[in-house]
Amino acid sequence: MSTHNPVNPADIPFTSDIVPEVMELETEIQFRCHKEISCFNACCKQADITLAPYDIIRLKQRLDKSSSEFLADHTVPFEMDRDGLPGVKLKTDNDGACSFLTEEGCSVYEDRPAVCRYYPVAMLAMHQKDTTTDEAHFSLVKESHCMGHKEDRTITIGDYRKEQEAEVYDEHNRGWLQLMLKKRSAGPSIGRPSSLSLQLFFMASYDMDRFRRFIASDSFKKSYDLADSTYEAIAKDDIIAMEFGYQFLRQILFAEKTLEEQKGAFEKRIAERKEILEMRRESEIAEARKREEEQRREVT
Ligand code: SF4
Numbered sequence: 001m002s003t004h005n006p007v008n009p010a011d012i013p014f015t016s017d018i019v020p021e022v023m024e025l026e027t028e029i030q031f032r033c034h035k036e037i038s039c040f041n042a043c044c045k046q047a048d049i050t051l052a053p054y055d056i057i058r059l060k061q062r063l064d065k066s067s068s069e070f071l072a073d074h075t076v077p078f079e080m081d082r083d084g085l086p087g088v089k090l091k092t093d094n095d096g097a098c099s100f101l102t103e104e105g106c107s108v109y110e111d112r113p114a115v116c117r118y119y120p121v122a123m124l125a126m127h128q129k130d131t132t133t134d135e136a137h138f139s140l141v142k143e144s145h146c147m148g149h150k151e152d153r154t155i156t157i158g159d160y161r162k163e164q165e166a167e168v169y170d171e172h173n174r175g176w177l178q179l180m181l182k183k184r185s186a187g188p189s190i191g192r193p194s195s196l197s198l199q200l201f202f203m204a205s206y207d208m209d210r211f212r213r214f215i216a217s218d219s220f221k222k223s224y225d226l227a228d229s230t231y232e233a234i235a236k237d238d239i240i241a242m243e244f245g246y247q248f249l250r251q252i253l254f255a256e257k258t259l260e261e262q263k264g265a266f267e268k269r270i271a272e273r274k275e276i277l278e279m280r281r282e283s284e285i286a287e288a289r290k291r292e293e294e295q296r297r298e299v300t
C-alpha cells in the first residue's frame with residue numbers, strides 16, 4: 001500500500017519544516033503494510049499526493065484519458081515555490097480522501113504515483129551515481145495512525161523501493177527532480193521565471209499531449225532544429241516526449257544549450273519583433289495624422 005505523505009519529494013529540503021533523519025538505500029526500516037492491517041486505507045483518507053511527470057503518464061494511460069482531461073478530472077494546481085513554479089496534486093474529497101480510494105483500496109493500485117509507493121519513506125534527493133546506480137537520501141515518516149511500523153518485518157529502503165516497483169518511477173522522474181533541485185539550489189541568481197516560462201514548465205511537466213502538439217507546431221519548428229526522427233519519436237511515445245521536455249525545460253529555465261536552435265532563429269525573432277514594433281509605430285503615426293486632419297477640418 002502507499003499513501004498520505006506529508007513530505008513530498010518536491011518539498012524537500014526547501015519548504016518543509018521537518019528536519020528529517022537522513023537515510024540511505026542500505027538503511028533498514030521496520031515496516032509492513034497489508035490488506036488485513038487494522039489501519040487499512042487510513043493513509044489514503046488524508047492524502048496529499050504531489051504528482052511528477054511519469055505519475056501522470058501512467059495514470060492517464062491507465063484511465064485512457066488525454067493529459068488535459070486527466071489534469072482537469074483528477075488534479076488540483078498549487079505553487080511549489082515562491083516563484084510560483086506550478087505543481088499538481090491528486091484531487092481529494094472534502095474530508096481529504098483521495099479520489100481514487102474505494103472500499104477495496106486504491107482503484108489505480110498498479111499505476112499509483114511514486115509518493116504513494118514510497119510511503120512511509122520520503123525521498124529527500126536523488127542523483128545518478130553511474131548508469132545503473134542511484135545515490136539517494138531518504139527519511140522515514142511516522143504517523144500515529146500507521147500501524148505498519150509495528151509489524152515484525154525489517155527491510156532496507158532499497159529493497160522496499162524494489163518491492164513497491166518504484167525504481168522505474170525514479171528512473172523516469174529523475175530528470176525532472178534534478179531540474180527542481182537545480183532551480184532551488186541556484187536560488188535568486190537565476191531570477192524569477194517569466195510567466196511564459198512557468199506556463200511552459202506546466203505544459204512540459206504535466207500536460208504531455210498538449211506539449212506534443214506544441215512541439216509539432218510551426219512556431220516550434222522555426223525555432224529549434226530537431227531531426228525528423230526525433231519529431232516522429234516524440235509524436236509516438238509519451239516517455240520520449242517527457243524526457244525531451246526535461247531537456248527543453250533546462251533551456252527555458254537555465255538557458256542551457258540543450259537543444260539546437262535553427263540557424264538565425266534568434267536574429268529572426270528580433271527582426272520579427274522589430275517589424276511588429278515598426279508596424280505599430282506606423283499605425284500610431286497614421287492615427288495621429290488622422291486626428292490632426294479631423295481637428296483641422298473642425299476649425300475651418
Ligand atoms: S492513488 Fe491510491 S495509493 Fe495513492 S493516495 Fe490515492 S488511493 Fe491511496
Ligand code: SF4
Nearest residue numbers: 033039041043146148
Ligand atoms: S499500514 Fe500505514 S501505509 Fe499501510 S494502510 Fe495502514 S496507514 Fe496506510
